[in-house]
Amino acid sequence: MSNNTATMQESFPMTGGDGSYSYANNSYFQRQCANASKSMIEEAIAEKLDVQALSTKTFCLADLGCSVGPNTFVDIQHIVGAVERRYLALGLKSHIPEFQVFFNDHAANDFNTLFASLPTERRYFACGVPGSFHGRLFPESSIHFMYSSNALHWLSRMPDEILDKNSPLHGTREGAKELVVGGIMVLIMSTLPDGTSPYRSPPRASYDILESCLMETGIISEAQADSFNHPLYRPSLEQLTALVERNGCFSIERMELTNPASKLDGPMSGHAYTMHVRATIEGLVAKHFRSESVDQLFHLFFKKIENMSRQLELDPKEEIQRFVVLKRK
Ligand SMILES: C[S@@+](CC[C@H](N)C(=O)[O-])C[C@H]1O[C@@H](n2cnc3c(N)ncnc32)[C@H](O)[C@@H]1O
Known part of the structure; x- marks a missing residue:
């Protein structure tokens, strides 16, 4: 898979919905990413958010x-x-x-499903x-708190280079205008080791398998494989720090590694992993290629990975989950 910009979709x-392939029912891994940061969110609010001001x-x-x-x-x-x-403590x-x-x-995004499932007891x-x-x-x-x-x-879509205005962290510049002075931005995001391109293809075996499944099912030819991207931008700590400093509107209050894998009860099963991948990229695949081939694609994907779920665990040396707290100056 390559970094060809021409065929990228605007959004995917x-x-x-709430069916068996839905994100709502297959976002357990993302849940654990946030769970791994829960106590740090509590600390950020207790220590960095001046509610009196x-x-x-x-x-x-x-x-x-x-x-x-x-x-x-x-x-x-x-x-x-x-x-x-925080208010009570004060x-x-x-x-x-x-x-x-x-x-x-x-x-x-499926806002209908989102709002149909809003908790009734919310405050x-x-x-x-x-x-x-x-x-x-x-x-x-x-905005007082951006998450x-x-x-x-x-x-x-895939921007041309790391510091261009389409960088996802360009969003921090817009966010800076929207946040009140003293407001907090908490980001939980995937990063890569220093010295790595933020647009580097994901190192996980699963993406190679997905690509081979796309070709084996005839959904794409080998030549077309180059036009299909899973568009991710994962900056290193160095790049992230440089972008925030360049922005100039925030102080960096915390940038810390988290380990979502520690929250998982062992490796995901081949079935759970297939559902996780499908819920996140089915939209991209369906938009990019023939949507009627999606079932066939993920059936083959499941067959290929069902015996190798251990290898599908994140490699902490490669992909690093970071918890970032920025404060609006
Ligand atoms: C993997 S989901 C994470 C959802 C949720 N935050 C969670 O942790 O479960 C990523 C979401 O970000 C949304 N997204 C990606 N780029 C976006 C953008 N530029 N503006 C708004 N939403 C975006 C996608 O549509 C998708 O719903």
């Missing part, structure tokens, strides 16, 4: 790249709870604000914001 949402009656919180749930609901509930606990119970949550994703007002987080989504200085998990490295 996760598989919608923010002095607001409505606390606005955005989840960028929320998909269809349920992960976004778990994360948002945790953030809302942590902010409430003896400011009567000042606890109301919460307005903006769920953002591409317009093609926040919910609102959908369709559109790319690479552009402006909110009025200036209107994004497992979404920032996802590209809708």
